[in-house]
Amino acid sequence: MNVNQKIQVLFRVMFCSFILTSCPKEPPIDNTPSIGHEVELWRYIPFNAGNKLAVLPKNASLQFLGDLPRLDGATALYPVYASFVQATYPSTENYNDYSIGIVKTTTTPRAFTNLINGDVDIIFCAAPSQEQISMAAEKDITFTLTPIGRDAFVFFVNKSNPVNNLTIEQIQGIYSGNITNWDEVGGSSSEILAYQRPPNSGSQTALESIMEEIPIINPPVDRVKEEMGMIFEYVAAYRNHGNAIGYSFLFFTTEMINSNEIKLLSINGVSPTRETIQTGEYIFSGSFYAITTGNETENTKKFIEWILSEEGQYLIEKTGYVPIK
Numbered sequence: 001m002n003v004n005q006k007i008q009v010l011f012r013v014m015f016c017s018f019i020l021t022s023c024p025k026e027p028p029i030d031n032t033p034s035i036g037h038e039v040e041l042w043r044y045i046p047f048n049a050g051n052k053l054a055v056l057p058k059n060a061s062l063q064f065l066g067d068l069p070r071l072d073g074a075t076a077l078y079p080v081y082a083s084f085v086q087a088t089y090p091s092t093e094n095y096n097d098y099s100i101g102i103v104k105t106t107t108t109p110r111a112f113t114n115l116i117n118g119d120v121d122i123i124f125c126a127a128p129s130q131e132q133i134s135m136a137a138e139k140d141i142t143f144t145l146t147p148i149g150r151d152a153f154v155f156f157v158n159k160s161n162p163v164n165n166l167t168i169e170q171i172q173g174i175y176s177g178n179i180t181n182w183d184e185v186g187g188s189s190s191e192i193l194a195y196q197r198p199p200n201s202g203s204q205t206a207l208e209s210i211m212e213e214i215p216i217i218n219p220p221v222d223r224v225k226e227e228m229g230m231i232f233e234y235v236a237a238y239r240n241h242g243n244a245i246g247y248s249f250l251f252f253t254t255e256m257i258n259s260n261e262i263k264l265l266s267i268n269g270v271s272p273t274r275e276t277i278q279t280g281e282y283i284f285s286g287s288f289y290a291i292t293t294g295n296e297t298e299n300t301k302k303f304i305e306w307i308l309s310e311e312g313q314y315l316i317e318k319t320g321y322v323p324i325k
Helices: 003-013 075-088 108-116 130-137 168-176 202-211 228-235 250-257 274-279 298-307 310-319
Strands: 071-073 122-125 144-158 244-249 262-264 285-292
Touching (some): 071 075, 075 250, 075 310, 108 122, 144 298, 244 250, 250 262, 285 298, 298 310
Parallel strands (some): 071 122
Antiparallel strands (some): 122 285, 144 244, 144 262
C-alpha cells in the first residue's frame, strides 16, 4: 500500500470532521458591519420564519407527535439535522435554545459527553476519537455509527496566493515545519504562516491523521485558533496575511463562512467538489454519522431510517453535503 492509499484509509477511519468550537451567534442588534466569518446559527433554527434550512418539496412521510428523539451535534452539522427536525417534528416545540433544548448544538466533544450520559438520543458528528470511545467503555457503552452523508477536509489560502495545489507530502512538510517558505511549493518567497486548531478538536485530529506518524510542529500561541471562524479571519486579505494557510471542512467553508477572500487548494491535483467527494477521488473525504448507544427507542430507530430514505438524503444534498446514497 503506497503512502497515498495509507492516508486515504487512515482519513476515512479517523475523519473527525466537525469538532468546531464556534459559539452560536445571535442576530445583530445594530447596523455594525460584520467581518463575514462568524457562524450565525440563529439563521438555521427550525420553524423560524426566513430561516436558511433545506425543505422538502412535500410533507415528510414521517411525522412525530410525541416521544421526540433528543438531538445534539457538531456546529457544522446543525443546518442539516435542523432541517430534519423542521420536516418531521411538531412546530409547537421551542427550538430556540441551542444548549438545553430538545434540539441542541453544543460542539462534538460536548455532544459525545451528552450521549454517553444519556442526556440525548442521537448526535450528528464524525467518528469518535479513541478518547471518546474509552469514555463510553467506562460506562459499558458502545457507539452505533450510521453513516448518513459525506464531506471533505480542505486547505485554504489567501486568494492572492499564487499556489493552487499541494501534494500530501507538501502538506506534511508544511505542518511538520520542514517546508517554511512558499517558494518551496511553487509560490512567492514568503514565510508560510500555518494556522492550527487546538488539540482534540476534530479538524486537528483530521490533520493528525494526514500527518500519520510525522510530528506536527508546535506553533506559536497566536497561530492556534480556538474558534474555526478565526482561522478564516487570519487567512483573509484584510488581515494582510497573504502567506497564511488554514484548514476546515468543505460545507463549513463554502456554506457557513463563504468568504470571497480565500481560495481552496486542490490536493494531488484534485479539487474538493461534490463529485470528487462522492467518488473518493478527493483523498481527504469521509463520512459523518448519526450516532447512538444501541438503546434506541422506536422513534429514534424510525428517525434514522427516515434520514437514510430518499427524503432524508434529499435534505442532506440540498443543505450542501454529499448524500451517502
